[in-house]
Amino acid sequence: MEKQIQKRTLATRAKLVAAAEAIVSEGGFDALRVEEVVSRAGVAKGTFFAHFRDKDALMERLIGARLDCILDALSEVPAPVTVGTMVDEMLPMLHFMVSERYVFDLILRYSGAALTDDIGPIGMCIARHETVVMGWLNAEGVRRDVPLKILAEGIQAFVFQTLGLHFCALHTDVPIQSRLRSYLEPWLLARS
Amino acid sequence: MEKQIQKRTLATRAKLVAAAEAIVSEGGFDALRVEEVVSRAGVAKGTFFAHFRDKDALMERLIGARLDCILDALSEVPAPVTVGTMVDEMLPMLHFMVSERYVFDLILRYSGAALTDDIGPIGMCIARHETVVMGWLNAEGVRRDVPLKILAEGIQAFVFQTLGLHFCALHTDVPIQSRLRSYLEPWLLARS
DNA sequence: TCAAATAATTGACCGTGGTCATTATTTGAT
DNA sequence: ATCAAATAATGACCACGGTCAATTATTTGA
Secondary structure (H helix, E strand, O other): OOOOOOHHHHHHHHHHHHHHHHHHHHHOHHHOOHHHHHHHHOOOHHHHHHHOOOHHHHHHHHHHHHHHHHHHHHHHOOOOOOHHHHHHHHHHHHHHHOOOHHHHHHHHHHHOOOOOOOOOHHHHHHHHHHHHHHHHOOOOOEOOOOOHHHHHHHHHHHHHHHHHHHOOHHHOOOOHHHHHHHHHHHHHEOOO | OOOOOOHHHHHHHHHHHHHHHHHHHHHOHHHOOHHHHHHHHOOOHHHHHHHOOOHHHHHHHHHHHHHHHHHHHHOOOOOOOOHHHHHHHHHHHHHHHOOOHHHHHHHHHHHOOOOOOOOOHHHHHHHHHHHHHHHHOOOOOEOOOOOHHHHHHHHHHHHHHHHHHHOOHHHOOOOHHHHHHHHHHHHHEOOO
16 A cells, blocks of 8 residues: 555646636636536546535635635745734735635635545645634734633634624724724733 | 516515425435425416526525524623633624534635625625624623724634634644634734 | 445436516406 | 506526546556
8 A cells, every 4th residue: 555546646636727727717616516527637627526525615726725825925925023013914815805706605614624624725724824813813902811822713704794794784884904903902812 | 567566476486485495404405406496386487587586696695594594692692701702602603603614614705705796695794793793792702992893803804814724634623612712812902 | 457445426316485477356447 | 357567486407516437557476
């Protein structure tokens, strides 16, 4: 049991992913159809499901890859000193998350790890984001009476709340940044 | 344009809802199939979609009805004086929300009102819950430096965060109550 | 070198949500 | 009572994700 997977397997998977990425770049994640992925990749439909558990597994992979890029940039950035700059630095990620309703729903569904015990790409990204954010919380002015882990989880809760309301027509007048700040300032800042 | 809808319409809709409720009571929300609803109701498939925009619209109605019952009870209850009792009083709603993964996902997706400008049954329930919770926040010990509205929205954010993590296998060891309390106490309580 | 074992691929088929042109029923005006 | 317009119901049909027994390709070992 040394090299179980043949290189044909990798080639096929690469073709599938490449086809999928092409479709997404043309029409967005929402426009992806399994049938079109396989036809572009030149394989049969069954092959797709031999490589991905279901369509969502592919979407998770594609979206996870994008998130990872954004997180790469995020972890290079200097730790923000104010809530305002913290929000600003998270903005690229937030904008990607709301770029399509479909994307947001999928991230939401898989952010708390998949239904089973195996954690998927999106769950990994959320965990990574939590780690990055936790590293920011040793700043001056941030409350100390709550574990950092709770604080970081709270930030994510407010991110999802903010983005969820962003899709609500009644609330789109308030920009993402200021809404998120109105949550994070009372959550993070130490009071008198 | 006096009485546009004929009573036949109401009768058909009632039959559909009754059939749907029967199916749900037998096998849960996840087990509902449109085909079975229409066959039990004795109507054609197309009729279903003349009464409900899509399957989700029916699910929203059924789940919204349940939530409304729970909210009826909730709004009768005395305002809690501690975060612990607040969580306890919300517990029936929380348990319903996590009774099925399907139910949680649907509530999450429609809690921020539907995609369009029309607010659906679940969105109404969330708004109602927000109102009830806001009424609780005039208690001793609750912070005053943040608008009640923000405070209430934050509670909802933490509820969703808690329930989301509840489905994550890695986190099921922590019970809902204590997890939610660990968010709400730092969020709500005034500090020294 | 080749046969057995293992792995990858195929595509016909299915389940289920959703559509729409056609048909049936109700209503209101005469 | 009659009939035309408005409203409701029908069911064949489609889209699309997902399955699986059969087939083909690859690896292994003697």
